Amino acid sequence: MRHAEEICRAKGTQLTPLRRRVLEALAAAERPLGAYDLVERLGRERRIAPISVYRVLDVLIEAGLIHRIATRNTYLPCNHAHESHAATVFLVCSSCGGVDEVTSDEIAASLTGTAAATGFRPGARAVEVEGECAGCQAAASPR
Amino acid sequence: MRHAEEICRAKGTQLTPLRRRVLEALAAAERPLGAYDLVERLGRERRIAPISVYRVLDVLIEAGLIHRIATRNTYLPCNHAHESHAATVFLVCSSCGGVDEVTSDEIAASLTGTAAATGFRPGARAVEVEGECAGCQAAASPR
DNA sequence: GTCACTATGTTATGTTGTAACGCTCACGGT
DNA sequence: ACCGTGAGCGTTACAACATAACATAGTGAC
Numbered sequence: 001m002r003h004a005e006e007i008c009r010a011k012g013t014q015l016t017p018l019r020r021r022v023l024e025a026l027a028a029a030e031r032p033l034g035a036y037d038l039v040e041r042l043g044r045e046r047r048i049a050p051i052s053v054y055r056v057l058d059v060l061i062e063a064g065l066i067h068r069i070a071t072r073n074t075y076l077p078c079n080h081a082h083e084s085h086a087a088t089v090f091l092v093c094s095s096c097g098g099v100d101e102v103t104s105d106e107i108a109a110s111l112t113g114t115a116a117a118t119g120f121r122p123g124a125r126a127v128e129v130e131g132e133c134a135g136c137q138a139a140a141s142p143r
Numbered sequence: 144m145r146h147a148e149e150i151c152r153a154k155g156t157q158l159t160p161l162r163r164r165v166l167e168a169l170a171a172a173e174r175p176l177g178a179y180d181l182v183e184r185l186g187r188e189r190r191i192a193p194i195s196v197y198r199v200l201d202v203l204i205e206a207g208l209i210h211r212i213a214t215r216n217t218y219l220p221c222n223h224a225h226e227s228h229a230a231t232v233f234l235v236c237s238s239c240g241g242v243d244e245v246t247s248d249e250i251a252a253s254l255t256g257t258a259a260a261t262g263f264r265p266g267a268r269a270v271e272v273e274g275e276c277a278g279c280q281a282a283a284s285p286r
Numbered sequence: 287g288t289c290a291c292t293a294t295g296t297t298a299t300g301t302t303g304t305a306a307c308g309c310t311c312a313c314g315g316t
Numbered sequence: 317a318c319c320g321t322g323a324g325c326g327t328t329a330c331a332a333c334a335t336a337a338c339a340t341a342g343t344g345a346c
Contacts, residue, residue: 016293035333052294054334059293070271071213073333089254091263100261106253111232111272114247119277120234127270128213129254134262159324178302195325197303202324216302 013063018048022056023077026066031097032074069099071128076101087111087125093133095140100133156206161191165199166220169209174240175217212242214271219244230254230268236276238283243276
């Protein structure tokens with residue numbers, strides 16, 4: 001996880017103590033966290049203002065170290081090296097809130113194809129899909 | 144647009160005056176509207192509380208008459224007959240905020256394939272893609 | 287030393303979405 | 317006619333998510 005430092009150096013952004021703490025909190029959480037979850041978790045001794053958390057989140061997203069789940073207003077650390085040609089798919093479990101991050105050339109291709117028909121040019125190739133993860137399916141239908 | 148009435152009758156939900164007004168407001172708008180946009184537009188004479196608008200939006204979404212764009216917190220009327228096997232793709236223009244709705248069997252298939260690898264079962268097959276629409280591309284790069 | 291820049295703090299506010307509860311009206315049963 | 321029930325919406329208050337505006341502290345260049 002300290003490979004984040006390298007990425008920051010490469011991009012010219014600093015990995016300050018606060019930014020590190022946010023990153024660590026997200027990495028330590030088993031599920032994506034909301035901004036105010038972070039406010040709570042970081043503010044044990046000394047309260048951190050929401051705006052500060054949001055600023056840090058912006059920087060980390062910009063650096064590609066974390067992702068934002070728009071359908072949930074939550075944030076999670078990034079695990080992948082993102083190859084520019086692939087699409088990123090977030091499999092969001094409606095039941096437990098967990099998110100799995102996978103990449104797919106195939107989806108990127110069909111997305112591009114579909115968009116091209118209308119002249120639309122996709123920017124960030126990230127999509128979020130609601131559904132039920134394997135774990136929750138098993139829990140929901142005990143045999 | 145009064146084919147909405149048929150859908151409602153078929154589903155057993157009523158198309159009340161308020162619901163009709165919300166639907167008409169969305170249809171009349173050139174772009175997707177936020178819930179509070181609707182509060183303003185409907186409340187010319189008599190103020191409608193946000194909660195009422197949200198309730199109506201929920202019903203209309205449930206009936207399949209409108210969609211919600213999660214990345215923008217906006218709502219737009221639905222144009223398509225939604226075939227259950229296809230995926231719905233919302234092409235969201237980051238520049239003008241306009242949304243184009245297209246369907247794709249191909250994307251549905253690659254989505255299912257990708258998800259299957261992790262045991263994830265997709266629910267609603269709707270994805271939102273950020274990008275730039277044809278109109279805004281033309282406006283941005285005048286030759 | 288001073289200037290510029292980056293990071294963060296402080297305070298307040300804007301935007302989006304819900305909870306809890308009550309009123310009214312239409313409809314069905316008796 | 318009376319009553320119960322449920323759908324639809326009003327009213328009030330609040331929760332959750334996000335940002336604006338301005339101040340302060342450190343760091344490095346000159």
